[in-house]
Amino acid sequence: MRGAYAIGIDVGGTRIAAGLVERKGRIVRESKILTPKTAGPFGIVDAIVGMVEEITAGVHAAEIAGVGIGLPAQVDFTRQSVEYSTNLPLGGVDVRGLVMSRLKYPVTIDNDGHTAALGESRFGVAKGVKDFVMVTLGTGVGGGVFIGGRIMRGSRGFGGEVGHIVIDVDGPPCPCGGRGHLESYAARPAIIRDARRAAATYQGSSITRLAGGDEDAITAEVVIDGANSGDEAAVEIMGHVGDMLGEALVGIVNILNPQAIVVGGGIGESCPLVSERAAARVAAEALAGRRDVKVLMAELGNDAGVAGAAALAFEDHDSREGLH
């Protein structure tokens, strides 16, 4: 069938994943590689092109609706240009043009928080939910805002950076240069910071034991595993992550009045305590009438990015063909 598949690419700071995706979101072929960080922008473009060729081998070109690419970058969606990227050397690089010139498919790029939100919206826990906010907790905190069933991109396409809402004017520094942003409490580096601090105390010494006795081996995953199995110090750290997420969500819920919040990303999806505690804060502190907002855990895991990027390609294809 014409346009039966789309290719979704999820470019991360660590890994690039590519998938051949059916219209209902099923990923029928997938490929993953480590991000070639040191090879410059062309290295990343080469990698994307190579992955697309690999997973489309034997598929007729007419069956491919297009290629969607989610980038860890600020993307001007209307101009389809990469404006800024802190983790990869892509700022100012015409990723779309470079990829498209070497493939026979149309290409659409977007911010990776947007594609993840699109994935959960079309195929995951937010299916059918028109107004929701996705928050992804991982190396950084990203996300996407859905309003009326569409991604809210803002004037230049930079909308949805829910990790950079100020929740404490005197809080710790944020990698973006700000202070007291959600990201400075709820991303991997913040968890490691808090865990090392706790590990230096008597009450928190269990954290070091969980890391095999080596304080330098403390990772966010060690703390999350500890919290999930009831270690008190780890529960306190991850509970605090949930509380701070909740404080940010109070503001978001009061401003946007969404039906649901979807908590995803590696941290959000592996530690139920985080969304539980965040939900409790929202229920206690949001303005009357919106305390019943659902706080849901994302369902698609790492596939959200690939499936969402493919959904973007399908949407673009169908609007070009006048299908909606």
Add this chain to the structure above:
Amino acid sequence: MRGAYAIGIDVGGTRIAAGLVERKGRIVRESKILTPKTAGPFGIVDAIVGMVEEITAGVHAAEIAGVGIGLPAQVDFTRQSVEYSTNLPLGGVDVRGLVMSRLKYPVTIDNDGHTAALGESRFGVAKGVKDFVMVTLGTGVGGGVFIGGRIMRGSRGFGGEVGHIVIDVDGPPCPCGGRGHLESYAARPAIIRDARRAAATYQGSSITRLAGGDEDAITAEVVIDGANSGDEAAVEIMGHVGDMLGEALVGIVNILNPQAIVVGGGIGESCPLVSERAAARVAAEALAGRRDVKVLMAELGNDAGVAGAAALAFEDHDSREGLH
């Protein structure tokens, strides 16, 4: 001309203003009364009906497109019902139905932050700006969010409560029951609190002089006048209001990526220092690519509410008549 005028009503905690408004936003007749706070919901409805009758005297009914009412309340816009109101006894009251049963015009209700934003959008400083956020600083902090040229209402119509974004998890209590919200730094009661605290110190003693030597006579207006004429202690207080507004705006700009912020309300419109300081914070701390967001002072003053409520009635009329 059929539907040449609309009636805009701005119901406030202190005053109710009503205006007969032309399509281009000019208010050709106006009436203001003190809000009959102690007469219960029917007292307020009676007052609205009386004002409409007064300002439409001699105007042919066919010339009136409808009545728009902005309420200091959380309004479920789809159901046209008042869900909550902290300042007036209107929660659960069918304001629209009660007013409409006694007048021959269609009635539409909305939150007063939304109507003020609509006013600035159609007739004021935000004319032609598709994506902007209005913040009104007064007795409380309210506002409205415009996305793609339309009010963003959220799932139940409660969106736009920008006064209730958390900017300091350990901050002072907010009238809504929360803690460290923008409203607990930037509304009239917060200014009076900070001014009294300053007045008790040597550095701040000028504040008491500005209030005629009587500490109990310190009002927000005294502090604003002092700041506008360069009193150091007053400048510090109002500068802090601007800084805190700026912190909230950093989060709002990062999430929504608007073209402009419109600062209004009695405090926002009378003290340029507030929006200047807020703009400086946004320029320094928002994520790259959005620091050029314009921070504008509202233009319409108290008329924004009346004109915006009328705009709401025009929009409703025209969509009923299939005019757009």
